[in-house]
Amino acid sequence: MDTENVGTRPKLPVVDAEVPFAFEELFFSRTDWRGVIQAGNTVFQRVSIYDWNELFQKPHNVIRHPDMPKAVFWLLWDMIKRGEPVGAYVKNRAKDGRYYWVFAIVTPIEGGYLSVRLKPSSPIFTAIVQEYASLLAAVPDSKAGAKAGVEVLSRRLSALGFDDYASFMAAALSQEIAARDQRLGRRPDAAIACFDELLTAAKSLLKQADLIFEAYARSEYVPINLRVQAAHLGQSGTVIDTISSNYNLISTEIRNNMDRFIASAASVLKTINDGLFLLCTATIQREAEEQFRREIALSQDAGGGDRDAEMRLLEAQRSHYREKTIDGLAAINDRAGSFRRDCAEMKRLAAGLEVTRIMGKMESARLAVVKDGLNELIDDLEAFQTTITENLKEIDTNNQNIQVKARKLATLVDGLAIEAA
Known part of the structure; x- marks a missing residue:
């Protein structure tokens, strides 16, 4: 840790050699x-x-x-x-x-x-x-x-x-703990492994939300093109014009919900990253507390200060970050629940798209004389509706997994607290 506004550092030599210390030392x-x-x-x-x-x-x-x-x-x-x-x-x-x-x-x-x-x-x-x-x-x-x-x-x-420095430091600390455990011949940390599964699921959520947005972008001009088709058909295009209007309304609702939908997926991922860093912090603080307790038992110096007071401070900090970890797990569950509600709204809109698509397909079959141009637009609509439906299904599965794993993690963290006590 550097120091912002205090003193001047002494001018010391720089030697290209490393001071050795053991992996178990904190x-x-x-x-x-x-x-x-x-x-x-x-x-x-x-x-x-x-x-x-x-x-x-x-x-x-x-x-x-x-x-x-x-x-x-x-x-x-x-x-x-x-x-x-x-x-x-x-x-x-x-x-x-x-x-x-x-x-x-x-x-x-x-x-x-x-x-x-x-x-x-x-x-x-x-x-x-x-x-x-x-x-x-x-x-x-x-x-x-x-x-x-x-x-x-x-x-x-x-x-x-x-994505940002917070996600980097969470990944770095969890990987350092995993590498350290391996070097020390320890079993992988079950809670950190569970968090890794959470992160994989959350990244999938964001990817699937982005795929829905990309599908929307590809089909953005379908309502306009349907309206052009309707105009060319004159009186025969009245139903197509209605389909175009319905599609436009649903498409606009989807677009209006898209930013919130993607932000909600990103929020799940961020909350999991934050929770991972908190868990890793509590894990290392717990071990530092145990090491310092051994130092006190051996009557070793601890910086000239009150060793018992420092011990109490470490205990309090470890307990504080354990509680923050549990709060973080609750936040993950809440964010996943909120995202599921956003998914439900997108499912409602996808169902509306399906009705519109079926109407369009029926009308395209009736207007056989212009079916080629119209069919192409109906196919675009079908591709959009299929992308939304399939990705929402995967999102729902991932979301449920996230909530299940968050509850499992809460149990693991409680178990760690009992061990530390």
């Missing part, structure tokens, strides 16, 4: 709202190679590595100042100039921030090391360049398949 440190270190654990102190008197009441950017783009810290501060937890890959510099990489989870607490950090090893980490180097080369390492760097980073994350 760092934690606590700062005030300015980023000044108030406490930490022995892993933090040992790996940074500073004595506690060199860390305590010092700005956290004492360990900032020059290879770190300022844009990442700009993002970090922007989110935690708004009271949101944030995760980021950070390259730190030890006192002797060597480096060490961590994935940092920073959460707001009363009077400041708590950072828990783990050793990264996932494929996302490998990609991000390259992205940071490219970002440093492309954007000036200055305060002015930091915000521009955020835009460059956002575009790169989008190219890597992430």
Whole structure:
């Protein structure tokens, strides 16, 4: 975690060598709202190679590595100042100039921030090391360049398949936990695996909603073309004109509902991503709490502060994020339920399209003299109606699965709470 407005970092050498530490080791440190270190654990102190008197009441950017783009810290501060937890890959510099990489989870607490950090090893980490180097080369390492760097980073994350930084940090943290568990010979986390299934279902929802929108766009001019056909038919085209009007009304309703429909699908996906990050945060905080408890039992130093007070703070933070995870699961269920209601409205409109299509087909058969041109338009209408019907059916199945899995996750999270107690 960098520091915004505090002090000047000492000029230290940069050594192209890594400070070793084990995958099972977790760092934690606590700062005030300015980023000044108030406490930490022995892993933090040992790996940074500073004595506690060199860390305590010092700005956290004492360990900032020059290879770190300022844009990442700009993002970090922007989110935690708004009271949101944030995760980021950070390259730190030890006192002797060597480096060490961590994935940092920073959460707001009363009077400041708590950072828990783990050793990264996932494929996302490998990609991000390259992205940071490219970002440093492309954007000036200055305060002015930091915000521009955020835009460059956002575009790169989008190219890597992430909708925004929040979805990136949720994916990164869950993959880091999975990679860490594998290296430590642990079974995959059941709750995180369940969240992965939720994300797959939610991405499918959004894809299916987009397919409906694309089908609408392809058939947007069918009502106008039907009206042209009716005009050419004169008196014989009265029914076609009525069909065109009915189709136009339904099509307009679908278009008016489309933005809300797609936004509703996107909201389900965002809520799941947020829930995944909260769950992963609570998981790592729980383990950091357990590690710190072992440190206290061994009477090891914890940053010169009140170790019992720090222990209580970790316990409270872990409990808080567990509750936030449960609230997030309830929100997922609510969003999925809301989306199902939007689907029901789209189904009603699709049923209206089906009636209109059948009327059109019957009239096309009656007007055999012009059936070729009319049939083509009726086929377009049928394709649109079929796309809506088929995708709504898949959406409904996915939505139900999301609600079932959200309830299953709530049970798993409650089980984790019992284990922690």
